[in-house]
Amino acid sequence: MNLKCKRCLPKEGIEVEKIDENLKQQIVTITKDSKILGVKFIMDNCEFSHLEAKFLIQHLNIENEKCHNCKTSISTDEYVICKKCQALNINWLNI
């Protein structure tokens, strides 16, 4: 799966298959405390660049069922494009 967000870079998107489910849960937990540590954790545990790690953390939902960008209600699918602002939302909370 190639993740993209219309609102921001990188335009080429990010392949997320290489993150396993365990890591996703840990990333959410860490990011709730600190986005900086979340970025670092992704770089240390997955093969992502700093830019890609930042992209993931920026779009990660740490508040249930609300768009990270505009706070509109969104579905609980793992990857959701917000209907209102077109931002990508990554829901790793409920997996």
Ligand SMILES: [Zn+2]
């Ligand atoms: Zn975006």
Ligand SMILES: [Zn+2]
């Ligand atoms: Zn939105």
